[in-house]
Amino acid sequence: xxxxxxxxxxxxxxxxxxxxxxxxxxxxxxxxxxxxxxxxxxxxxxxxxxxxxxxxxxxxxxxxxxxxxxxxxxxxxxxxxxxxxxxxxxxxxxxxxxxxxxxxxxxxxxxxxxxxxxxxxxxxxxxxxxxxxxxxxxxxxxxxxxxxxxxxxxxxxxxxxxxxxxxxxxxxxxxxxxxxxxxxxxxxxxxxxxxxxxxxxxxxxxxxxxxxxxxxxxxxxxxxxxxxx
Numbered sequence: 001x002x003x004x005x006x007x008x009x010x011x012x013x014x015x016x017x018x019x020x021x022x023x024x025x026x027x028x029x030x031x032x033x034x035x036x037x038x039x040x041x042x043x044x045x046x047x048x049x050x051x052x053x054x055x056x057x058x059x060x061x062x063x064x065x066x067x068x069x070x071x072x073x074x075x076x077x078x079x080x081x082x083x084x085x086x087x088x089x090x091x092x093x094x095x096x097x098x099x100x101x102x103x104x105x106x107x108x109x110x111x112x113x114x115x116x117x118x119x120x121x122x123x124x125x126x127x128x129x130x131x132x133x134x135x136x137x138x139x140x141x142x143x144x145x146x147x148x149x150x151x152x153x154x155x156x157x158x159x160x161x162x163x164x165x166x167x168x169x170x171x172x173x174x175x176x177x178x179x180x181x182x183x184x185x186x187x188x189x190x191x192x193x194x195x196x197x198x199x200x201x202x203x204x205x206x207x208x209x210x211x212x213x214x215x216x217x218x219x220x221x222x223x224x225x226x227x228x229x
Contacts, residue, residue: 007055007059013045018041018042019100019105022169026109027205029200034206041175042097042176045226046225047101047222048090048224050151050222052222052223053070053073053140057076060087068137072137074219076219076220081221094162094178094179095161095178096175098153098191102150102154111146115199116154123194123196123198123199124197126199134195138195140152140156142156153192154202154204155197157219158210158218159191160188162180162188163188164181164184187211188210189209191206194218196218
């Protein structure tokens with residue numbers, strides 16, 4: 001049974017650790033933007049179990065965005081997502097935090113293994129280009145959680161991260177802080193793949209960019225918080 005979408009934003013604590021960030025050796029779809037693979041140290045943090053929903057956005061912003069209340073909120077710019085996070089004493093996750101949370105200890109192409117099926121995530125086409133998905137957003141929690149208990153880390157909506165866009169990982173931070181030096185100003189990294197994508201764009205290592213002003217119907221966000229010890 002899938003988890004019911006909550007009205008309040010729930011956070012899951014993610015333990016500190018290390019992981020290999022970037023494209024897997026057995027992944028034929030790896031591109032230069034996912035390389036070189038590197039070891040990254042991740043500090044403990046917490047991240048929302050689901051992407052922010054339309055209900056949560058409307059509740060905290062006082063807006064009236066249309067759509068199923070349990071769909072991820074979309075058409076939100078980077079600055080708006082960042083401001084929403086700050087209003088709740090939260091932030092956007094860094095790219096490294098996002099991939100670490102997505103993988104949840106796995107080094108496979110997808111968090112659950114080497115292949116992806118429609119019951120695993122919300123995506124539209126198979127690798128042959130045939131439609132296999134619902135063709136639109138689904139309520140958060142409609143697909144199984146990963147090993148960290150997080151839903152929709154792949155599929156449904158792409159997600160904003162805090163990092164500026166760099167077309168490779170050369171000289172990237174060795175820790176999980178956001179990479180904000182020498183990147184493309186006004187472009188931010190997005191992760192996860194959306195409802196209208198092929199499986200290759202839902203891989204754990206897939207990354208792309210969006211202009212900070214983007215308001216796309218397949219782009220949302222989730223929240224992160226630091227953990228004080």
